[in-house]
Amino acid sequence: SQTIHQWPATLVQPVGSPLSLECTVEGTSNPNLYWYRQAAGRGLQLLFYSVGIGQISSEVPQNLSASRPQDRQFILSSKKLLLSDSGFYLCAWSPARGPSSRPQHFGDGTRLSIL
Amino acid sequence: DAKTTQPPSMDCAEGRAANLPCNHSTISGNEYVYWYRQIHSQGPQYIIHGLKNNETNEMASLIITEDRKSSTLILPHATLRDTAVYYCIVGGNDYKLSFGAGTTVTVRA
Numbered sequence: 001s002q003t004i005h006q007w008p009a010t011l012v013q014p015v016g017s018p019l020s021l022e023c024t025v026e027g028t029s030n031p032n033l034y035w036y037r038q039a040a041g042r043g044l045q046l047l048f049y050s051v052g053i054g055q056i057s058s059e060v061p062q063n064l065s066a067s068r069p070q071d072r073q074f075i076l077s078s079k080k081l082l083l084s085d086s087g088f089y090l091c092a093w094s095p096a097r098g099p100s101s102r103p104q105h106f107g108d109g110t111r112l113s114i115l
Numbered sequence: 116d117a118k119t120t121q122p123p124s125m126d127c128a129e130g131r132a133a134n135l136p137c138n139h140s141t142i143s144g145n146e147y148v149y150w151y152r153q154i155h156s157q158g159p160q161y162i163i164h165g166l167k168n169n170e171t172n173e174m175a176s177l178i179i180t181e182d183r184k185s186s187t188l189i190l191p192h193a194t195l196r197d198t199a200v201y202y203c204i205v206g207g208n209d210y211k212l213s214f215g216a217g218t219t220v221t222v223r224a
Contacts (some may be wrong), residue, residue: 032210043202044159044214051210059211090158094210103149104212106158 002027006091006107014115019064019078021110023091026072031093033074034104035066038088050074051096086114118142118205124219127197133190135218137203140184146207148179150188152199153217159202162188193222 003026013019025031032051036044046059048066056066063082067075074091088111092104120138127133139148147166151159163170163177165186170177176189190197202217 034210036214043216046211046213049210057210092158103161103164105161109156109158111156 002031002093002105004091004093004105004107006089006110008110009108010111010113012113012115013081015083016080019076019081019085019112021076021089021091021112023074023076023107024072025074025093028072028093028095030071030096032096032102032104033068034092034094035074035076036090036092036106038090038109040087044090048076081114083114086112088112118213119203119215121201121203121215121218123216124221127190127193127220127222129195129222129224130192133193133197133220133222135188135190135201135203135220136185137188138185139203139205142183142205143207146205148177148183148186149204149206149212150175150177151202151204151214152197152220153202154196154199159214162201193220195222195224198222 006023034049035047038044050056050068053068064078088109090106090109092106094102094104147164149164150162153159163175165177179186198221200217200219202214204212206212
């Protein structure tokens, strides 16, 4: 069966510091990968998605970036964090092939606090 | 641009069926209805999805009206562990699922 891992579970960072969040998927090949952010008390906002190695689509302009160095690895980065970057960051995957109704499956998230 | 409308909250008695409504009057022909739930401090959990026909799995049933403008998620025997925020989402095959505010469901003993 497929599993998705995110780490760390929680992170406290000072303003202006860099960020790197990692997500890996096991048990499937060539998945579609996604990064979402959820601000406190709000719905999920899609940040990036990827349909293959090196292929990244950005949904929201911001100081965050994403990379996919390997088939099942998705990384969210920032060079300088802002207070507004605080939130709950979620990685998700979906099968690349199959019926068009492929649901996304989420990891347990990283809770990021900026001080 | 919300594609779905859900009540902000609802209560349900433990052991009873919970019926969660969702309106999606602007749904297009190739868009599916997905349901997820999010328990506090966890990632969203996929529940069920459908296009036209009613669907059932081990977690829930999904009833979609014939005109596809609304749907109902049914949790047949709610337990305290079903307390969560439930999201009804409409999406096609463009990779984008838009999560709104959802319905906060509280199951009471």
